Structure formats: C-alpha cells, structure tokens
Amino acid sequence: MRVQFKILRQNENSAPYSATYELEVDPGNTILDCLNRIKWEQDGGLAFRKNCRNTICGSCSMRINGRSALACKESVGGEIARLQAIAAMGDSHRDRFANRPAEQKGHENQATAAPEDIPTFHIAPMGNMPVIKDLVVDMRGFWDGLEAVDPYVSTAGRQVPEREFLQTPEERDRLNQTGNCILCGACYSECNAREVNPDFVGPHALAKAYRMVADSRDAQTEARLEDYNQPESGVWACTRCYYCNSVCPMEVAPLDQISKIKQEILDRKDASASRSVRHRKVLVDLVKQGGWIDERRFGLEVVGNSFRDLQGLASLGPLGLRMLVRGKLPLRFEPSEGAGEVRSLIEAVQAIESASTPSRSPQS
Known part of the structure; x- marks a missing residue:
C-alpha cells in the first residue's frame, strides 16, 4: 500500500518546516520501519532516536498523528485503523448535527474536506522539550524532574544487612x-x-x-511525602487531564500513581496544612453534607482557611463584590x-480505601 x-x-534554534515522503509499505510495518526506509532510501539527513526496536528502551518516542507514542510499537495498519475510528466518531457527530434545524447550525454546516486518497502520517518531535534536530529532543528537563524526586531506595534500605531484606509477594x-x-x-511530552508550569517535575517522575x-525497603517515606506535597512542583500541580494515562x-x-501519593x-x-490539602478535604466534606458544593463555604474554608488566613480572605473580597453586584452570589x-x-x-x-491501605513494614 x-x-x-x-x-x-x-x-536547533531554527524554524520548523514540513517534509513529505511517500513509501510503499505493508500494514504490518512499524512507523520506525518506515522512518528507517526514509533515512536509508530517500533522505540520509533525517534524525531520530532508536535502539531496541522492541518496545523496551523507549528511545523512539515521538508524536505520531498528534499523540506521543513509540515508533517501534505503532504499525501502519494499526495507526490507519485508529485514525479511521476517530474519523468515524467525527462523522457520527456530524450526522447528529445534520439532523438539527437549519437555524441552529449557523456557519457550522459547511462541507468538510474530503479525506486524502493516500493515508498520511504526521510525525513530529515530542512536546515540552526543545528540539535538537528533527525528531531528536533535548531531554535534560525530563531527567532533571526524575532526579528531583530522588527515585532510589533510601541509604538505610541500601545497606547490606546481616541477612537479605525480605519482602512478601504482596x-x-x-x-x-x-x-x-x-x-x-x-x-511528559503530553503533560498540560x-x-x-516549568517547575512541575512531570508525571513520569511522580510515578517513580x-x-x-x-517500597517496604525505603526508610524515608515521611520525608518523601513532604517533598512531593508541593503546590508548584509536586502532586498538586497535576491538572488531572488523564492524557499521561x-x-x-x-x-x-x-x-493513578499521582493520585495514590x-x-x-x-x-x-x-x-x-495547606490550601491544596484543604481543597480536596473541604470539597469531599461539602459534597457529603449537601450532595454538591456550597460555593459560599468552599471559598471561605479553602482560600480563607475558615477565617484563619486573612490574606486569603482579602483576596476573595473583589470577586465576592463583583458576584454580589451582578446577582451571582x-x-x-x-x-x-x-x-x-x-x-x-x-x-x-472511603471505607474500602481505608481497608485496602497497605501497612508498611517497620523500618529499623
């Protein structure tokens, strides 16, 4: 095909441009196979990373048709099927829209462009990282975020004991x-x-x-949780968009790992303890009490810390006044x-979560 x-x-430090290549391929060929052929047969200057070709090393990550993926994992046939499914979903929405009265459609009922006869794959470098050349990005920020969470078993846990450190299967x-x-x-590439927020360490770091x-061998749990409990760099900076999953x-x-932390x-x-912690606890408590959020109490208790944070209370004044004037309070x-x-x-x-919380082995 x-x-x-x-x-x-x-x-590096130059404007991007799009280069187009055509290939005769089999549906089972991977995107990495195709990039290799482009480099070997058409353009030896094309730069991209690769190594294992078997979904193990993670080197060949790039944006394929708008989302980050491994070029060695995604096949031509599989990617075409994914795009067709997305297009079919869009057609379904358009069909529902077409049944609406004409006066409700406005200018949105213009005909959409016909799909291209030749399947087209849009390949781009990963996001949130500066480009070095073509599909090769500078991952120093990625590694710095990982290093910031100290992703190693604590020194005490690494000491050679008199006998092996045993863990249960659980x-x-x-x-x-x-x-x-x-x-x-x-x-990291797709993290909103x-x-x-350049201070956010990234979903990869917090998963680690x-x-x-x-880890039952680690002796620094409390100190770690204090480090991860940061409004800008830690778990509370996550916007919960689910794209990392x-x-x-x-x-x-x-x-899921961020939520566990x-x-x-x-x-x-x-x-x-903090506005981030208050936000979660107050939200749940208010929903438990009334089925939904009492917005008056939510602002006072979260931002104003129940009248203990005078600066926070003062910050609510202008908003509250505008709401009152416009009849929205x-x-x-x-x-x-x-x-x-x-x-x-x-x-x-909450009862299920409490019962399923694992108990950690005491550390010496």
Whole structure:
C-alpha cells in the first residue's frame, strides 16, 4: 500500500518546516520501519532516536498523528485503523448535527474536506522539550524532574544487612506497575501541567516517586511525602487531564500513581496544612453534607482557611463584590436531591480505601 509521511523537521534554534515522503509499505510495518526506509532510501539527513526496536528502551518516542507514542510499537495498519475510528466518531457527530434545524447550525454546516486518497502520517518531535534536530529532543528537563524526586531506595534500605531484606509477594507486587516505566517521555511530552508550569517535575517522575513510597525497603517515606506535597512542583500541580494515562505505552498509568501519593498525603494531613490539602478535604466534606458544593463555604474554608488566613480572605473580597453586584452570589444553599445517597456512596468508598491501605513494614 502507498502511504505518505509528513515529518516536521527542524534544526536547533531554527524554524520548523514540513517534509513529505511517500513509501510503499505493508500494514504490518512499524512507523520506525518506515522512518528507517526514509533515512536509508530517500533522505540520509533525517534524525531520530532508536535502539531496541522492541518496545523496551523507549528511545523512539515521538508524536505520531498528534499523540506521543513509540515508533517501534505503532504499525501502519494499526495507526490507519485508529485514525479511521476517530474519523468515524467525527462523522457520527456530524450526522447528529445534520439532523438539527437549519437555524441552529449557523456557519457550522459547511462541507468538510474530503479525506486524502493516500493515508498520511504526521510525525513530529515530542512536546515540552526543545528540539535538537528533527525528531531528536533535548531531554535534560525530563531527567532533571526524575532526579528531583530522588527515585532510589533510601541509604538505610541500601545497606547490606546481616541477612537479605525480605519482602512478601504482596509488598513486591505493589512495585510492578510503576516498575514497568521505560522512561520514554510520552507522558511528559503530553503533560498540560508541564507545558504551563516549568517547575512541575512531570508525571513520569511522580510515578517513580510512588514506587519509592510503596517500597517496604525505603526508610524515608515521611520525608518523601513532604517533598512531593508541593503546590508548584509536586502532586498538586497535576491538572488531572488523564492524557499521561492515555499515551503511556506500558500502562504505568502515571495519574493513578499521582493520585495514590495524594491520598497518602491526605491521610497524614489535616485541612489546615495547606490550601491544596484543604481543597480536596473541604470539597469531599461539602459534597457529603449537601450532595454538591456550597460555593459560599468552599471559598471561605479553602482560600480563607475558615477565617484563619486573612490574606486569603482579602483576596476573595473583589470577586465576592463583583458576584454580589451582578446577582451571582448565592445567598442560601439548597442540598441536592439524593444527598443522603451521595453521602453513603462516599462513605462506602472511603471505607474500602481505608481497608485496602497497605501497612508498611517497620523500618529499623
């Protein structure tokens, strides 16, 4: 089959440009196979990283049709099927839209362009990292974020004991998912929080951080959780967009690991500890009480720390005044229907989480 590759190329500190290549390929060929052929047969100057070609090393991560993935894992046929599924979903939305009255459609009912006859693959370098050349990016920020969480078993845990350090199968199983991370950078590339906040260490780093929190051999759990409990660089800077889970080729689910660290912090902190902790605790408490959030109390208790943070209270003044003038300040709160059922569900989930929280072995 004939396919087309549009590759975003760039030299360091220069403007990117698109280069187009056509190949005759088999559906089972990987994207990396195709890039190799382009480099060997058409353009020897094309730069990209590769190594194992077997979804182990993570070297060949790049953006393939708009999302970060491993070029050695994605096949031509599989990628075409993915794009067709996305297109079919778009057609379904357009069909539903087409059934709406004409006066509701506005200018959105213009005909869409016909799909290209030749399947086209758009290849670009990973995001959140400066480009060195073509598809090769500078990953120093990625590695710095990982180093910042100290992803090694503590010194005490590394000391050679008189006998081996034993772990139960359950203790070892807690490390399996995060241990699958191959540091490909896909999650970091697509991280919205990192894009707007250069202090955020990244989902890859916090997934590794949870591995240390969960490791029964580590003796620095409390100190680690204090380090990870930072509003700008730690777990609270995550925007919970779920894209890191979506693009991870090894199903590490970085967001899930970040959530586990948050829960460890919440279990140890009261609501006065920080605004980030208060936000989570107050939100849950208010929903338990009324089925949804009493916005009047939410601002006062989270930002104002229940009248203990005078600076926070003062910051609410201008917003509250504007809301009052425009008639948008709720003067009373009505619980939602089924508030009791909502409360029961939350308490049931909390009971399950409490029962499933692993107990760590005491450290010497």
